[in-house]
């Protein structure tokens with residue numbers, strides 16, 4: 001079984017993330033969305049909230065599982081029998097950081113490959129931090145995040 005791990009903070013999940021998840025679910029037998037428990041930056045949503053928001057919007061994708069993780073990503077991938085870390089790339093601005101992380105991960109475990117998927121152009125400007133900033137100041141986040149999460153995100157501010 002070909003299993004991929006798609007990691008991130010997902011604070012909150014955006015349409016850009018969901019685009020990658022939907023497309024990857026068609027390629028891999030199983031896709032594990034791995035939500036980072038301890039991020040250096042302070043998260044708006046708790047780990048339980050972030051996991052539940054993702055579960056809500058991926059409920060129809062039967063081969064997608066959503067789990068929290070702590071520690072090294074390569075260890076999480078190994079425990080879950082995955083040899084693939086899947087990352088979305090929006091623009092060249094993402095490249096440097098992602099390239100560095102993929103090299104570090106391959107040093108930590110050379111058996112695990114990082115695979116990059118280009119984000120659809122419609123979402124190349126969307127990020128969780130931009131969504132939070134727009135929501136904080138009362139701007140419209142329609143089209144940036146899944147429709148059913150809009151009220152929940154707005155209620156945080």
Ligand code: PNS
Pocket residue numbers: 007008009010036071072073074100101104105
């Ligand atoms: O959505 P984000 O915040 O860009 O996701 C970053 C994430 C979770 C992919 C990254 O911070 C991560 O992999 N953290 C786990 C710790 C780890 O394995 N570090 C070694 C690689 S640099």
